Amino acid sequence: MPKSKFVKESLTIMTEMVMPNDTNTLGNLMGGNLMRMMDVAGAIAAQKHSNRIVVTASVDNVSFVNAIPLGNVVTLEAKVTRAFNTSIEVIVNVFSENIPAGLKDNTNQAFLTFVAVDQSGRPIEIAEAIPETDLEQELFEGALRRRQLRLVLAGRMKPNEATELKAIFDL
Numbered sequence: 001m002p003k004s005k006f007v008k009e010s011l012t013i014m015t016e017m018v019m020p021n022d023t024n025t026l027g028n029l030m031g032g033n034l035m036r037m038m039d040v041a042g043a044i045a046a047q048k049h050s051n052r053i054v055v056t057a058s059v060d061n062v063s064f065v066n067a068i069p070l071g072n073v074v075t076l077e078a079k080v081t082r083a084f085n086t087s088i089e090v091i092v093n094v095f096s097e098n099i100p101a102g103l104k105d106n107t108n109q110a111f112l113t114f115v116a117v118d119q120s121g122r123p124i125e126i127a128e129a130i131p132e133t134d135l136e137q138e139l140f141e142g143a144l145r146r147r148q149l150r151l152v153l154a155g156r157m158k159p160n161e162a163t164e165l166k167a168i169f170d171l
Helices: 031-050 134-153 163-169
Strands: 012-017 053-059 073-083 087-098 103-117
Touching: 012 031, 031 053, 031 073, 031 087, 031 103, 073 134, 087 134, 103 134, 134 163
Parallel strands: none
Antiparallel strands: 012 073, 053 103, 073 087, 087 103
């Protein structure tokens, strides 16, 4: 079994400026371009944790809360929340900053799941992630519920087997 790693070791910060080629006809960052950036930042965090090639397995709900205009600086912060046998959940937070105006907003957040693979593309066992802070512990505990929801929605787990999800609704 690989050694455990602290969650903080996976922190990845990526920064890009929104250029004209990245925007839609309203002059805002296109959603697909933002999703690409989120995928790259998340993959880097997952690779830091696993020391392996990773492939994207799923992306949870991505809501576009605020538009990111041309010229703004986009900062993505990605960090592993939990590692399972071969999969790694990563949270990606997106910030948009208008530097001249001194304005910075948290515009998006999503959970992405990656699978660590060997050179042949087969899933490979990875180290567990160890949370240290209260927030990291909260995200770590919630990861099992999010994982079960993903598996149920994908048809890979029966709803009655999702014990963590059932516990939320048991009154």
